[in-house]
Amino acid sequence: MSYHWNWGILLSPVSTGEPTTYLGWLLSGLWVTVTVSLCAWVIALIVGSFFGVLRTVQNPRVAAIGTVYVAIFRNIPLIVQFFVWYLVIPELLPVSIGTWFKQLPPGAQFFSSSIICLGLFTAARVCEQVRSGINALPRGQRFAGFALGLTQWQTYRYVLLPVAYRIIVPPLTSEFLNIFKNSAVASTIGLLDLSAQARQLVDYTAQTYESFIAVTIAYLLINMIVMSLMRIVEAKSRLPGYIGGK
Structure with a gap:
């Protein structure tokens, strides 16, 4: 292999x-990635x-509002x-x-658009x-709430959401991880996140492998930290008799 490491x-x-180093570029991109992802x-x-x-x-018209929202945002590619x-x-x-937004510094425009x-x-x-x-909860819980006068x-x-959130901690963990990975798409509109800084480093140094190996390690560290934190949350929130409970 003729590549010069x-x-x-x-x-x-x-x-x-x-007044910074190329590692400083990557760290600033990491900060942007984490900040955008957490705010989003x-x-x-x-x-x-x-x-x-x-x-x-129970109201079909109200339920249809949520259905339309999901249909729109899930069926349009993220980059679009x-x-x-x-x-x-x-x-x-x-x-x-609109004028106020356009007069913001470019970085602020990229940042706010990406978060939203x-x-x-x-x-x-x-x-x-x-x-x-x-929907995974027994129907009796809803009726019990009504019977109490709620x-x-x-x-x-007070009845449904506290239990539902505990059940969906594992799938929410996957979505939490995805939001960090999907944030890389924001570089297409000019946000200098981790992936954008990696490409900029390649442009200036031609050290492709070092740049993207460093970025890969950064994303792996983010995922490991998120997974560790969410395991703690899942362990603390388990309910006996439900998925993941003992």
């Missing part, structure tokens, strides 16, 4: 004159839970959604809001997890 390039100052996950969990509840209510949120949505907003797009895309998947968790929303809040 040079791991020391990661500690070399960047050729652009910035908050949106996904809140929005996905809301529409997941809508899909399980990134470009829609970055290029199209600002043009459809009121002029004052990734969060709403993942919310459609979380919605299905929440719906499945609620309203429909109080029944969801």
Whole structure:
């Protein structure tokens, strides 16, 4: 193999004159990836839970709202959604809001568009997890809530959702991992995340293997940390008699 390995390039100052190293570029990209993914996950969990509840209510028209949301966001490729949120949505907003967005620094535009797009895309998947968790519960739990004098929303809040969330911790873990991997698509609209910084390092140094091996290790570390944390959550939230319970 004629390739010239040079791991020391990661500690070399960047050729652009910035006061950092190529490793610094990767670390800044890692920070962006983690920040975007965590912010998007908050949106996904809140929005996905809301529409997941809508899909399980007895009113067909209300349930249809959640169905339409899932159909739209799950059937449009993620890369297309990134470009829609970055290029199209600002043009459809009121002029004052669209102008304000366009006047933001490019980095802020990339960052905010990525968070919203990734969060709403993942919310459609979380919605299905929440719906499945609620539907997996015995129907008697819903009726028991009504028998206690709770309203429909109080029944969801105090009876159904606390149990449903514990059941769906394993599939939610998969979605949590996916959001970190899907964040790499945001580089297509200009976000300097981990994958974008890796390509930039290759462009400036031509050290392809070192760059992408380092990025691969970074993603593996993220996944290992997430898996470890979610195992703890799953162990603490297990309920006897349900999936994963003892």
